[in-house]
Amino acid sequence: MFHIYCPHCAEYREEEEFHASGQAHIARPLDPEACSDKEWGEYLYFRKNPRGIHHELWVHAAGCRKFFNITRDTQTYEIKEVYKIGEQPSVVAQSGNSK
């Protein structure tokens, strides 16, 4: 059970209040019609499954309803940082760590 700091509420809350919404920083292509099927497929379906540092999108579903990002170690389940939508992570995987 994670203990998650919501950057909008500025409080630690229990995992039960949140939903995980998959990998963070998956930007919708600005011109979808210009994408090939392959590019659109990659946008739709292809996700990282790293062992180690991962950036995830979460939503405080039973709280403020705001989305935000989490940098999490998928091996130890440590949450390294939380940051708002539009911000960039300060903790990133070392090269070779992310597969």
Added chain:
Amino acid sequence: MTQKNRLQSGGRIDRSKPLTFTYNGKKFNGFLGDTLASAMLANGIDIVGRSFKYSRPRGIVAAGAEEPNAVLQLGATEATQVPNVRATQQELFNGLVSSSTNGWPSVETDLMGTIGKMGGSMMPPGFYYKTFMYPKSLWDTYESMIRKAAGLGRSPLESDPDTYDKINQHCDVLVVGGGPAGLSAALTAARSGARVIFADEQNEFGGSLLSSKETLNGAPASEWVNAVVEELRGYDNVMLLPRSTVNGYHDHNFLTIHERCTDHIADIAPAGQARQRLHRVRAKWVVLATGAHERPLVFANNDVPGCMVANAVSTYINRYGVAPGNELVLMTTNDSGYQAALDWHDAGRKVVAIVDTRQNPKGDRVEASRQRGLNLITGSAVIEVQGSKRVSGVSVAPISADGNKVTGSVSKLSADTVASSGGWSPVIHLSCHTGSRPVWNDDVVGFLPGPTVQKQLTAGAINGSYSTSTALFEGLNAGLKAVAEVGLSASEVMLPKAEEVNEGAPMTLFHIPHLKPTSQAPKQFVDYQTDVTAAGIEVACREGYESIEHVKRYTAMGFGTDQGKLGNINGMAVAAKALNKTIPETGTTIFRPNYTPVSFGAIAGRDCGALFDPERYSAMHKWHVARGAKFEDVGQWKRPWYFPKPGESMKEALNRECLATRESVGILDASTLGKIDIQGKDAREFLGRVYTNAWAKLAVGKCRYGLMCGEDGMVFDDGVTSCLGENHFLMTTTTGGAARVLEWLELYHQTEWPEMEVYFNTVTDHWSTLTISGPNSRKLLAELTDCDLSNENFAFMDWKQTTVAGVPARVFRISFTGECSYEINVQANYGMHVWEKLFEHGEKFNLTPYGTETMHILRAEKGFIIAGQDTDGSVHPFDLGMGWCVAQKKPFSYIGKRGMAREDCVREDRKQLVGLKTTDPKVVLPEGAQGVLDPKAPIPMPMVGHITSSYWSANLDRSIAMGFVKGGLNKMGEKVFYPLADGTVVEAEICSPIFLDPKGERQNV
């Protein structure tokens, strides 16, 4: 009955409070302070169960959580049955009823035991897999027979009369384990003012100090323990939890504690008290002071009742005043084991021999034994035990210095009890729960907690620090560290002075050699609970299992309710020897939650029965109940399913409801539909991006149906959205999809288009929605409103703000039945009032309430889809024949547009939704039936799609169905065949899904 093994004095029991209890139907006596196990031993009960696989008689081996054999069934009545209770952890109370869980006809004379005696070669590891694999269809039969023979306890057949609690807790420091290390850690943390939770699984704090005669500051250790507990009890910042097992250590320092509040008092909790409580604790820091379990040695027939772990013997003598036999043989590889013989001797019982596997033992306890004149046999081992239902003697032989073989002649000794000690295994279970792998330590001869990311400290025997003085010191340090980490300043703690005991070096030995090779020697048990022997592990290794994790799975070692607390390390040692590797090279075993079994009651807490899941009711719910409605669960909503009249069958009720609606007027409680209020200057543009159709020109006062797709182009929800104002819309969603749709809108607004000014709020519960439908709906509504309802003023797909039955209402002229229909929305607290007014005026129109089933039939007659029933995440609007709802010219590439254009989405032969009419109109196809084009095709037949909706239509006097058929939109008039499970084949013709009023005239009148 006399307690023949009860000592005249000593122990922490209260001899002035005698108790009676029942075991297997017989009455016995014990004392307050006894565990069920100590009372059974006091009464000379040798056999507590039959073993899992070989049905061998088994006795009590240990004195704590690690007990593998004395796993009993408790309960005086059917409703209070509790399986899997370790007798060593169950406090005795007056009237306790217990029984062994296996043995047929009884544990004393067991039939399976006869089969088990032939065991060995007949029942190798993997026996059940290998023997009962075929035929597969009989596995259920085999399994129930095997289970009965194996005896795993049983759950009660009646409801548990007790209540259980759950409580959420926060603390600065959680101290796990109430032995010397835990006591000094808790005291240190408490004095600094930290919020402390101090939990121990036993009825009183003290841990190992309760089981020994050692002194602190020259006085009995219990005096120091009492003083510390008394001090802790006086602090507001400390919560003491005895009888509370910390069972799980989860991520981010979340731990679960299973407190048994009244299990020690009676069969049923006293009135008003919860029987057990599950504490869900978020701890800033955790101090694990969980101690160590002594390992028994592995030798031939080491499971005969009377064979015990050495430390358990000391515990029964010192804590409970019970000597579990008369003549003791102790086998040990280390000094600490000697304590059992010293305590036995001091209790006035006969120590037959101390058999030390070491050639030349030295140490204070060795000396003490010599001073008492005990018979010390060094460089030797008990290689075999005699006896079947109780130990009658042992075979002792000299062994080599490496412990690998017998080197001399065997001598026999008479004895009724064999205690063994192979050293200690730190209780690292909790430290493993979050995925930290333990690390082997050669000096400790055991696994120690591995590196962890948790805010976790360890102290005492869990670190392999077995002396009381070191445990106290490590506890103090852990307490200081934890206090500093939470930002408090430490206050002074003076540790008591413990006795220093000099110990000689232990011998690293797990598996005692026999004259015969392991495979031919009498069984040498490693894991008592799952009947895994040293020979079995050798077979597993020979058959190619090299990792200990695989060996475990093949032999079932460690898979019992005790998780192999006693046996795992010994098993790894046997495997390592067989594979010619070191123990760490064979891998590490890891423990998972829970440390000891937790009752389902404690896990459920109050979340059962009516409180299991919230139920949502509409404002008219009471009316539906009074009218005898049958209900259907839709999400958490209770929706009326249909309204049978007395004596009416479901089909009769549905036919009546369907006909009445199309002939006159019906009413549906549609309040559960999701409703999202959308406002902001960019609301209209936003709608255009999330729906597939056009929204730019929807005027105020108009409604429009919309399809919502994912980026893959697949439909996931639908509903009508109405324009309330230029920048104000009301979106409706499916009942079950409301929360998901709102999150979806927020996701896109917050992450993709934050520049848009638009706001969403759920208003589902704010409104009651009363839908009247049918040719007389206008006449009925006209009686309750001044609004001009003429088709010219209030057309199909218009909405009006007006007054209905004297209360403000939004009336939407939209239709899910294809009839002239009005959805009357009023503030939820007016819902019942308007509903009743409608019925007052509706009697002359035969106003008929209907539920979700009639709603489904009526919409299917019109070919309207239900998202989630006729869609499954793999169909796009064109598959549904709803291309009319997809805009091609919207400037923004709305969600779903690109997805729908993928190569796979524009195939001609995609499965497409069509109507299906069975050739025999009386046959209603089952939903889910798979269609084929050629019913004579060889199996496996190529399947072309399945039925999604199928009903009897009273209005059409025939069956109707909707379903997917490959390329179906171009196959109108062709036949599809549905082979059913009963062997029949139903023929159907592909048609338009609009079975009634294809031009849509009825809704426009």
